[in-house]
Amino acid sequence: MLAVNKVDEAGPVAPLDEFYRLGLGEPLPVSAVTGRRSGDLLDALIALFDEVEAYGPEWDEAAIRVALVGRPNVGKSTLINHLAGYQVSIVHDRPGTTRDPTQLRLTWQDSHLQFVDTAGLRRRSKVDDPVEFYSTRRAANSIDQADVAVVLIDGAEGWVMQDARIMEQVIKSGCGLVVAINKWDLVAESTADEYRHELRDRYPFLRNYPVLCISGLTGRRVHKCLEVVAAVGNKRRTRIPTARLNKIIQQFSGEYLATQEGRDIRLLYATQHAINPPAFTIFTNLPRSVPGNYRRHIENRLRSEFDFEGTPLRIAWRHRKGYREVRS
Ligand SMILES: Nc1nc2c(ncn2[C@@H]2O[C@H](COP(=O)(O)OP(=O)(O)O)[C@@H](O)[C@H]2O)c(=O)[nH]1
Ligand SMILES: [Mg+2]
Structure with missing residues (x-):
């Protein structure tokens, strides 16, 4: 301009x-x-x-949208090339080769998946070059529009703070998350479990998200990765019947819960108001007083009950008057 x-x-x-x-x-x-x-x-x-x-990706409405994200050089292009079976994007060992998201559609079992290979996400301070800035913006954009993000981490190099920021950004955006520790062909096979444990210890927010050790180069566990991505994508679109949901809520309402001042908190009922990511509204007499640990407890319960591994959940607490007890 x-x-x-x-x-x-x-x-x-x-x-x-x-x-x-x-x-x-x-x-x-x-x-x-x-x-x-x-x-x-x-x-x-x-x-x-x-x-x-x-310039962003053209998404196919029917498909599960999958963004491949991660720092430059973690192997995003190599993975998408492996998936495609032929070269669809430039692979280069110099960081910053991929400027534009490159797309791939494939059908895995009964699921349609659309992959977008994004430009690497970088730290803000490094994005003063305008081309770099716009491709970073597009990568962030792809995350916002995706159903599931596969965050690749360089398994040979080990993880860094930036990887954690990317994962947090994915979760914050409401996108599903599958963590792929890539280049596992360069790492001793037997250490996979150990690596996963260490990563989860370091980043407890990964507790609810799958972590796989893969190699985009050799194809190791790439099928498993597709399976997990499809499962997460499909699960995010499930609608839990209100009756089933309220059965769970009723189990909670039997537990005694009170504010610090001793007022009774009652969970009344719940609805799922959105999918992708799954979002629930729980009605209670004192929405602002429900303790944080209790909220997490309920989220965990919903997760395990309905198998929501790999996706953030949104839970809104809303006010409804409780049923007044009749005193005699
Ligand atoms: N050994 C090994 N090298 C890999 C793997 N994936 C990518 N690479 C190499 O890492 C470099 C960067 O890969 P690229 O796909 O361009 O990374 P991108 O910047 O994330 O798109 C290239 O030299 C690749 O050959 C892998 O699974 N194993
Ligand atoms: Mg690339």
């Missing part, structure tokens, strides 16, 4: 011919001092962002 500054005077804008001649597109006259036309500048800027967004 070309902004021509110091166009301060009110009234018609002076001829901008010489700025057109620069060949940088339409010159936008502004005044930084008076703020004149800064709104127009902002509009033009926003319009540009839309264009960037439009």
Whole structure:
């Protein structure tokens, strides 16, 4: 974008011919001092962002959308190439080769999966190069739009803080998460369990998410990875019948629960108000007073009861008046 500054005077804008001649597109006259036309500048800027967004993947509505994410060089392109059985994206051992998401559709058993190979996610401080910034933005965008993200970690190199941030970003976005420790062909086979335990110890939030040791190069456990991804994607779209849900809630309502001040907290009933990610509303007389550990307890119960491994759950607590007890 070309902004021509110091166009301060009110009234018609002076001829901008010489700025057109620069060949940088339409010159936008502004005044930084008076703020004149800064709104127009902002509009033009926003319009540009839309264009960037439009480069994102075209998703197939019927398919489970799977984003392959991870730091540069962890093996995203190699994995998608393995899945495709032929070269669909540039593989290179220099970081930052992949600029655009590359797509692949495949059918695994009865599930349609659509993979998108995203550009690597980097730390903010490293994204001052505009091309890098936009591809990072697109990677973040792919996560927001995906049903499941496979976060690849370089198993030969070991994990770093950045891997944890990516995993947290995935969970925060509501996307399903499958962690793939890649390049396992370079690691002693027998240490897989140990590695998984260590990773889960270090990042307790991974407790509810599958961790697999794979090799995109040799194909080790790649089928298993597909199976898990499809399972997570399908499970996220399940709707739990309200009656089944309330059976669980009723079991909880038998437990005694009170606020710090000793007021009774009653769980009344629950509904699932959305899928993908599964989202529930639980009605109670005192939504703000339900203790954090009790909330987690309920989330865990829903997870185990309905087999929600691999997906974040959303639980909203809403107010409803309790049934008044009749005193005699
Ligand atoms: N040994 C081994 N090398 C791998 C594996 N996956 C990728 N690589 C290598 O790691 C480098 C980066 O891979 P690439 O797929 O381009 O990573 P990306 O940046 O995440 O797309 C390349 O040299 C690959 O050959 C793997 O499973 N095992
Ligand atoms: Mg790549």
